Structures are given as C-alpha cells and as structure tokens.
Amino acid sequence: MDNLNKNELLALANDWLTENEGKKKSTINDVAKLANVSKKTVSRVINQPNTVKVTTRTRVETIINKIKFQPDMQARGLAFRHSFLVGMIYDNPNAQYTLNMQQGILDGLKGSGYELVVHPCDRNQQDFVEEAKQFIERQKLRGVILTPSASEDERMAKMLKEIDCDYVRVASVSLDDPKHMLVSNDMQGGVLVAKHLCSLGHQRIAFVTGKKGFRSSEERQKGFEVGLAEHNLSLNPRYIAQGQYTFESGIAAGHQLISLNPIPTAIFAANDEMAAGVMQAMRVKGMSVPNDISIVGFDDFQIALNVWPRLTTVHSPTLDIGRLAAQHLLGMNNSHAPGPESTPWLVERESTTHLAANN
Amino acid sequence: MDNLNKNELLALANDWLTENEGKKKSTINDVAKLANVSKKTVSRVINQPNTVKVTTRTRVETIINKIKFQPDMQARGLAFRHSFLVGMIYDNPNAQYTLNMQQGILDGLKGSGYELVVHPCDRNQQDFVEEAKQFIERQKLRGVILTPSASEDERMAKMLKEIDCDYVRVASVSLDDPKHMLVSNDMQGGVLVAKHLCSLGHQRIAFVTGKKGFRSSEERQKGFEVGLAEHNLSLNPRYIAQGQYTFESGIAAGHQLISLNPIPTAIFAANDEMAAGVMQAMRVKGMSVPNDISIVGFDDFQIALNVWPRLTTVHSPTLDIGRLAAQHLLGMNNSHAPGPESTPWLVERESTTHLAANN
DNA sequence: CTGAAAGCGCTTACAG
DNA sequence: CTGAAAGCGCTTACAG
Numbered sequence: 182m183d184n185l186n187k188n189e190l191l192a193l194a195n196d197w198l199t200e201n202e203g204k205k206k207s208t209i210n211d212v213a214k215l216a217n218v219s220k221k222t223v224s225r226v227i228n229q230p231n232t233v234k235v236t237t238r239t240r241v242e243t244i245i246n247k248i249k250f251q252p253d254m255q256a257r258g259l260a261f262r263h264s265f266l267v268g269m270i271y272d273n274p275n276a277q278y279t280l281n282m283q284q285g286i287l288d289g290l291k292g293s294g295y296e297l298v299v300h301p302c303d304r305n306q307q308d309f310v311e312e313a314k315q316f317i318e319r320q321k322l323r324g325v326i327l328t329p330s331a332s333e334d335e336r337m338a339k340m341l342k343e344i345d346c347d348y349v350r351v352a353s354v355s356l357d358d359p360k361h362m363l364v365s366n367d368m369q370g371g372v373l374v375a376k377h378l379c380s381l382g383h384q385r386i387a388f389v390t391g392k393k394g395f396r397s398s399e400e401r402q403k404g405f406e407v408g409l410a411e412h413n414l415s416l417n418p419r420y421i422a423q424g425q426y427t428f429e430s431g432i433a434a435g436h437q438l439i440s441l442n443p444i445p446t447a448i449f450a451a452n453d454e455m456a457a458g459v460m461q462a463m464r465v466k467g468m469s470v471p472n473d474i475s476i477v478g479f480d481d482f483q484i485a486l487n488v489w490p491r492l493t494t495v496h497s498p499t500l501d502i503g504r505l506a507a508q509h510l511l512g513m514n515n516s517h518a519p520g521p522e523s524t525p526w527l528v529e530r531e532s533t534t535h536l537a538a539n540n
Numbered sequence: 541m542d543n544l545n546k547n548e549l550l551a552l553a554n555d556w557l558t559e560n561e562g563k564k565k566s567t568i569n570d571v572a573k574l575a576n577v578s579k580k581t582v583s584r585v586i587n588q589p590n591t592v593k594v595t596t597r598t599r600v601e602t603i604i605n606k607i608k609f610q611p612d613m614q615a616r617g618l619a620f621r622h623s624f625l626v627g628m629i630y631d632n633p634n635a636q637y638t639l640n641m642q643q644g645i646l647d648g649l650k651g652s653g654y655e656l657v658v659h660p661c662d663r664n665q666q667d668f669v670e671e672a673k674q675f676i677e678r679q680k681l682r683g684v685i686l687t688p689s690a691s692e693d694e695r696m697a698k699m700l701k702e703i704d705c706d707y708v709r710v711a712s713v714s715l716d717d718p719k720h721m722l723v724s725n726d727m728q729g730g731v732l733v734a735k736h737l738c739s740l741g742h743q744r745i746a747f748v749t750g751k752k753g754f755r756s757s758e759e760r761q762k763g764f765e766v767g768l769a770e771h772n773l774s775l776n777p778r779y780i781a782q783g784q785y786t787f788e789s790g791i792a793a794g795h796q797l798i799s800l801n802p803i804p805t806a807i808f809a810a811n812d813e814m815a816a817g818v819m820q821a822m823r824v825k826g827m828s829v830p831n832d833i834s835i836v837g838f839d840d841f842q843i844a845l846n847v848w849p850r851l852t853t854v855h856s857p858t859l860d861i862g863r864l865a866a867q868h869l870l871g872m873n874n875s876h877a878p879g880p881e882s883t884p885w886l887v888e889r890e891s892t893t894h895l896a897a898n899n
Numbered sequence: 900c901t902g903a904a905a906g907c908g909c910t911t912a913c914a915g
Numbered sequence: 916c917t918g919a920a921a922g923c924g925c926t927t928a929c930a931g
Contacts (some may be wrong), residue, residue: 206677208924219902224926234900251678255623256924258614259907265679266625266657276639276842283658296657296679298625299642318565319610320624320655428846454846461848483635484846487787487813489820567908578918583910593916615908618923 194247207250216244227252254294258321267510268298268325270313270337274426275454277482278499282328282351285503293511295323302331310336317346324348324510326503332356333396349510351502353400363506363523367397367479368404370495370525371449374477375408377493377527378447382536383475387420387445389434389455395426398451401479405449420445424455431458439466439474446474446536453478453485456492460532475533490531497525553606566609575603586611613653617680626869627657627684629672629696633785634813636841637858641687641710644862652870654682661690669699676705683707683869685862691715692755708869710861712759722865722882726756726838727763729854729884730808733836734767736852736886737806741895742834746779746804748793748814754785757810760838764808779804783814790817798825798833805833805895812837812844812853819847819891834892849890856884 194215201207213220218241225233226241233241244250258264269286273279287297300316302309317325324347331337332350338357341348350357353367378386388405391398406416419441422434431450435458438445450456456478463470470476470490478485481496502523553574560566572579577600584592585600592600603609617623628645632638646656659675661668676684683706690696691709697716700707709716712726737745747764750757765775778800781793790809794817797804809815815837822829829835829849837844840855861882 210924220925221902221927222900225901228926232900237900251674253618253924254679255614255617256907257926259612259618259909259924260926262907262926264614266655276635280635280639284660287658287660294678296625296659296675298655298657299646300655301643301646315610316655319653320613428842457846461846464848483787484843487816487820487843487846489823569908579909580911580918581916584917587910591916596916612908615923616910618908618925619910621910621923 191243191247194244198248206253207248209250209252211248212241212244212250215248216241262321263323264321265295266298266320266322267295267507268300268317268320268322269328270300270302270325270331271328272302272304272331273328275452275480275482277484278480279328281499282503285500285505286326286507287503288500289504289507290511295511298322300325304330304334310334310340313337314340314344317341318344322346326506326510327351329353329397330395333394347510349506351506353397356396360509363502363509365397365497365502366522366524367400367497368407370479370497370527371401371404371406372408373404373495373525373527374449374479375405375412375414377529377533378449378475378477379409379412379414381447381475381533383447384414384536385420385443385445385447386414386416387422387438387441387448388416389422389424389431389438389448389450389459391424391426391451391455393423398426401451424451426452426454428454428458428461431455432462433458435459435462436466439463439468444474447477447533448474449477449479451479453480453482453492453494456494456532457484457488460488460492471532471534472537477533481528485528485530488532493530493533494528495525496528498523550602550606553603557607565612566607568609568611570607571600571603571609574607575600621680622682623680624654625657625679625681626654626866627659627676627679627681628687629659629661629684629690630687631661631663631690632687634811634839634841636843637839638687640858641862644859644864645685645866646862647859648863648866649870654870657681659684663689663693669693669695672696673699673703676700677703681705685865685869686710688712688756689754692753706869708865710865712756715755719868722861722868724756724856724861725881725883726759726856727766729838729856729886730760730763730765731767731770732763732854732884732886733808733838734764734771734773736888736892737808737834737836738768738771738773740806740834740892742806743773743895744779744802744804744806745773745775746781746797746800746807747775748781748783748790748797748807748809748818750783750785750810750814752782757785760810783810785811785813787813787817787820790814791821792817794818794821795825798822798827803833806836806892807833808836808838810838812839812841812851815851815853815891816843816847819851830891830893831896836892840887844887844889847891852889852892853887854884855887857882 209220209223212223226238254265327350332352349363351363353365355362355364422437424430424434450459456476478492478494481494485492485494568579568582571582585597613624685708687710691711710722712724714721781796783789783793809818815835837851837853840853844851844853
C-alpha cells in the first residue's frame with residue numbers, strides 16, 4: 182500500500198469519493214485509511230508537517246487535497262482547548278472606522294483558519310466587562326482585538342489578563358505592554374496638520390477637540406501643539422472648542438469659533454465629521470472655505486470627499502492597523518518585540534489655502 | 541444528598557469554589573457531582589428543562605448559577621454537529637448599511653447563545669461561492685444571513701441548498717421560498733417618494749438609478765413609477781440618469797439632469813449618497829435646493845443629515861431588518877409561515893418644497 | 900519517524 | 916423521570 186504511486190493513490194481516492202458521494206463529510210479517519218497511516222500522522226501533517234517523513238507527508242497531502250478534507254474546527258477547538266475564532270470588541274460610533282477595522286483584521290486573519298466574531302459593547306452599561314468575559318469564555322476565543330474607546334478601558338484589560346486571554350489594544354498611545362498594543366500614532370498626524378497650516382502662512386489657528394476621554398483627541402491635539410511650537414506658535418485656549426466627534430458638535434464649534442474676535446484664519450477639527458460640521462457653519466454664515474478660512478479634518482473617511490470643497494485631512498491607515506493588529510495577535514507567542522506602529526499622512530485637498538493678504 | 545435544602549446546596553458549592561479557585565473552568569461533570577445527578581441530567585436541564593422533575597431541575601439550576609457554569613460551545617458544537625455561530629455574508633460597499641445590519645442581527649441573536657461571524661465576499665472573484673462554502677463547512681455554521689447584492693446571487697443560493705445550510709436572504713424583492721427571505725419592500729418606499737413630490741405640485745420629475753443589477757434600484761424605481769401613475773404622471777426616459785450608488789455618480793447624474801430642457805423641478809436619487817452628489821452638482825451650478833429644485837434620497841443614513849439642506853429621504857429600517865432576519869433564521873424550523881417584511885417610511889426634511897410659481 | 904490509547908466536554912441512542 | 920455507555924472528530928501524552 183505504501184508503495185502506491187500518485188496515480189494509484191488518486192484512483193483509490195476517486196473510488197472512495199464515488200462510493201461516499203452525498204454522504205457525510207470526510208474526517209481525519211477517512212484520510213488515514215486512504216493514505217494508509219494512523220490518524221495521528223494525518224494530524225501531524227496538518228499541524229507540524231516538518232515532523233513527518235516527506236514521502237509519507239506527500240501521500241497524506243495528496244489524499245487531503247483530492248477528497249478536499251477540511252479538519253473540523255469544532256473538534257480541533259475542543260482538543261486544542263480554544264476555538265478558531267478571534268473577537269473584535271468595539272464601541273466606536275463611526276461606521277466607516279469600524280468597518281475598515283473589521284476588514285483590516287479579516288485581511289490579517291486570511292489564510293490562518295481563524296474567523297472574526299464581532300462584539301460591540303457599551304461602556305455605559307454596568308456589566309459590560311462581565312458580558313465581554315462571558316462572550317470570550319463561552320466561545321473560548323483564541324484572542325480579542327480592542328478598538329477605541331473600548332481599548333482604553335483598564336477594567337477591560339484587567340479582566341482579559343485575569344482570564345488569560347490573548348489580546349491587542351488598538352489605541353493612539355501605548356497603554357499596556359508592547360505585546361498588547363498597536364499604536365496608531367495620531368500625535369504624528371497632528372504635527373503634520375500644524376506644519377501644513379504654518380507653511381500656508383496661518384498663525385491664528387483654532388482647534389476643535391473630540392469627545393472627552395478619547396485619547397485620540399488628546400494625541401491629535403498634543404501633536405498639533407508640538408507642530409505649532411516648531412514654528413514658534415502656540416494654541417490660544419480661547420481658540421479651542423470642545424467637540425464630540427459628531428457632525429452636530431462640529432457645527433456648534435464652528436459657530437463658536439467664528440464669533441471670536443479676531444476670527445481664526447484656519448480651523449483644525451479632530452475628525453472629518455466635525456470638520457464637515459464646521460464647514461456647514463461657515464456656509465450658514467456666508468463665509469467661504471478656503472478663501473475666508475481654511476479647514477482641516479482627521480481620518481480621511483468618505484465624508485472628506487462628500488463635502489465641498491473637499492477636505493484636507495490626515496489619512497489614518499485603518500485597514501493597515503487592523504491587519505497589523507490581527508497579525509500581532511496571532512504571532513503573540515513568537516515575538517517579544519515591541520508592538521508595531523502605523524504612520525498617518527496628510528492629504529491635501531481644496532479646503533485649505535494660503536493665508537489671504539487681507540488677513 | 542438529594543434532600544439538601546437550598547442553603548446547604550449553596551454551602552456545598554461554595555466549598556467547591558474555594559477549593560477550585562483559579563483552577564480550570566467548571567464543566568458539566570462538576571455540576572453533576574455537586575447536584576448529585578448524572579451529567580445527562582444536567583444536559584437535559586440545559587437543553588430541555590421540561591423533561592426534568594422540578595425539584596431536580598431546581599437543584600441543578602442552583603448549582604449552575606452558583607458556580608457560574610457555562611457549557612463549552614466547542615464541545616456542544618461537536619456533539620450537536622453544528623457550531624453556535626451564524627455567518628453574515630455581504631458585499632455592500634456602504635459602511636453604514638453593513639454596520640447597521642450587523643447590529644440588527646446581533647440584536648436578534650441576543651440571548652440565543654449564538655455569535656456573529658462576518659464574512660465579506662467579492663462577486664467578481666471567480667471562486668467566491670466555493671470560498672463561502674469552505675467558510676461555512678469549516679466552522680459548521682448554524683446558518684447564514686445574506687445581504688444585497690450577495691443575497692441576489694443564485695449561485696450562492698444553490699450552493700447553500702446543496703450543502704443543506706440554513707439561510708435567510710435579505711433583498712428588496714422575494715427571490716426564494718418565503719422561509720429563506722426577508723423582504724425589505726423598497727418598492728413601497730418609491731411609492732412614498734412619488735406621492736410626496738406630487739403632493740408638492742411637481743410634475744417634471746427625474747430619477748437617478750442605482751448600480752446596474754441591484755434589485756433595490758429596480759424596486760425603488762418601480763414603486764416610484766407606480767406612485768407617479770396614481771397621479772397620472774409617468775417617468776420620461778429622458779429624465780432617467782444612470783447612477784452607481786456612489787457620491788461621484790450622483791454628481792455626474794446631477795450635471796446631466798440639469799442640462800436638460802426643460803429642467804426637472806425635482807430629482808429622486810435611489811440612495812442618499814447619490815442625492816448628496818446631485819446637491820453638490822446643483823451647488824456648483826449655482827442652483828438653490830429646494831427653491832430651484834427639490835431633491836429626495838433613499839436610506840436615511842448619516843449623510844442625509846450632513847448635507848445642507850438636510851435630505852428628505854426614505855427611512856429603511858435596517859436595524860429591524862437585521863433583527864428580523866436573525867430571528868427568522870433561528871426559528872426556521874418552527875414556522876412555515878411566509879418570511880416577514882419590513883416597511884419603510886418617508887422622512888421630510890429641507891431638501892424638498894412646493895413647486896415655485898415661476899416653474 | 901510513527902502509532903495505540905486516552906481524553907477534550909458535551910449529546911445521542913438506548914435502556915429502564 | 917433518570918442514567919451508563921458510546922460517540923462527535925480531533926489532539927495530547929506516552930511509547931517505541
């Protein structure tokens with residue numbers, strides 16, 4: 182039996198296939214029988230191919246491919262004591278961000294055999310940590326990826342450590358051991374905005390913050406101030422408006438900022454949504470963007486292209502971040518290297534221009 | 541042992557808890573031992589509580605709650621021959637739609653013990669059906685929910701039938717046996733738009749279609765024409781512009797439509813994204829919305845509120861649709877009733893107004 | 900380099 | 916109404 186050549190082996194598998202047509206799915210036992218090895222050897226070919234003699238391995242692989250054997254993830258999970266699922270725990274209200282992140286994670290998981298289970302949470306709810314814990318334990322997740330602001334919650338991180346669940350936190354600043362972090366470096370994005378506006382000659386620049394307690398907003402502001410400082414400028418507290426990361430809050434902030442005297446010549450909003458709201462406020466007041474005032478956003482989501490003029494903004498590589506986070510999670514045991522970082526870049530569009538002479 | 545009262549039982553469980561603190565998770569065997577029954581009886585309490593004597597059941601439930609026993613879904617899945625996972629297969633490019641649908645499905649799954657695994661697909665890829673098949677079989681999914689346009693693909697439906705996988709297709713028109721359908725009734729939304737515009741006195745009305753091959757666009761148009769017919773109007777083919785469901789295609793369609801002579805007094809775009817694009821085109825041409833021209837969208841997503849004037853549109857209850865689809869899927873075996881339908885409604889905002897006298 | 904036995908934590912099929 | 920045995924499809928631990 183062991184001396185069958187490939188064609189004889191395939192013929193054997195073909196016979197078996199016609200015999201079992203329409204019957205239940207093939208198992209590791211079927212493969213073992215056809216390849217004339219023990220099921221343990223088939224298991225080795227699947228999990229640690231290098232430990233199997235090449236001729237044996239080739240024989241087993243030929244059968245696996247021929248009868249399209251797929252190991253049962255349920256059974257594998259039971260034996261391995263964890264499932265082949267990765268969880269994404271999130272509470273970000275922005276659809277585009279969340280979906281991009283999902284897609285990035287799925288990219289990173291591709292080919293690994295792992296699937297993505299999504300799990301929104303609500304930090305305002307009393308039992309949201311306990312609820313997440315039950316979710317993870319019930320499905321014996323391989324690990325979880327957290328995005329802001331769920332990723333910034335220390336109660337959540339504490340729980341994950343307690344139940345010894347692998348995890349990666351996506352955030353704009355390092356909050357944990359590097360092996361648990363994927364830093365999106367929003368600060369650097371803020372620096373880029375400052376440089377851009379300064380290079381256009383602006384000096385009276387306003388800032389619209391994001392939602393209170395969101396690290397991303399703090400980091401974007403911090404970077405912005407660092408960038409301004411390099412041009413010997415600083416952010417006047419009067420020119421800082423509190424926003425909520427929403428379109429509506431952008432409108433309000435816009436109205437507040439243009440009522441100032443002197444009026445700012447440029448406004449940096451901590452995300453695109455608010456920048457679009459600021460533009461709305463300008464329009465209502467009959468001000469022209471960018472001639473009367475330059476506006477910059479952050480994220481580079483769809484909305485940046487849907488407004489007119491289109492928004493100059495910072496592109497945050499959400500897809501890449503998701504992919505890196507997934508790879509970081511699955512490779513967690515292999516590396517004690519610091520977690521990867523992602524680098525944003527500036528996208529110049531029509532909402533910013535040189536400071537007009539009359540300003 | 542069987543005569544222990546509740547407090548004695550709890551004390552017993554407490555002892556066990558302190559003894560096993562930090563050790564591995566509790567299993568059905570632990571519950572059986574503490575409740576002094578066989579594990580089969582514990583299994584019955586979990587799966588078919590009615591078949592167990594009340595006193596026994598209460599005893600078992602007390603233990604389960606006390607030691608916070610959660611059955612292992614991996615093991616349960618293996619024995620049941622299917623996992624406790626539901627898949628969502630989608631290819632809709634609109635982030636808001638997809639995320640709302642996810643959230644709706646999660647709502648419908650809540651409390652069922654099932655989790656949601658997301659799986660985007662690309663109908664342009666040669667092997668997208670085979671790929672989905674492997675996904676389902678590898679994880680032994682309990683069932684899948686398909687959204688447009690993946691839900692409109694008959695090759696996909698055929699494959700699902702072949703592998704005997706429970707599924708629900710969300711679409712704007714019935715494409716399958718009622719037990720496999722969740723109809724979103726977009727046609728009715730189209731009727732509402734026609735009625736609204738006619739009631740405002742408009743007669744020269746244009747339509748921007750969605751992406752070719754999307755049933756939703758066809759249904760919205762069909763309903764629109766039905767509604768117009770009720771007012772003895774019809775859609776002039778010259779006033780139909782082909783769109784792609786994207787913002788950019790809305791701009792193009794807008795330019796095309798206002799170059800017509802006579803110019804339409806109202807435009808209905810098959811989704812909000814395109815309606816926003818049409819408004820953009822109006823702005824560029826110096827036309828005022830709604831005074832020069834009324835504009836209506838469809839979906840009622842965030843973008844409808846981000847434009848100015850805010851968009852009159854049809855609210856499609858995506859969350860409800862997702863929830864109903866999930867419930868329909870899980871209850872599939874219980875009912876042979878026709879699949880549920882969802883009803884859209886009109887949201888009047890500032891982008892539509894009475895036909896001006898000079899038109 | 901390979902295999903026979905035991906086990907992962909549940910449920911099904913059978914029995915009483 | 917309840918239980919002992921066998922099994923779901925894999926892997927671990929041990930042996931050779």
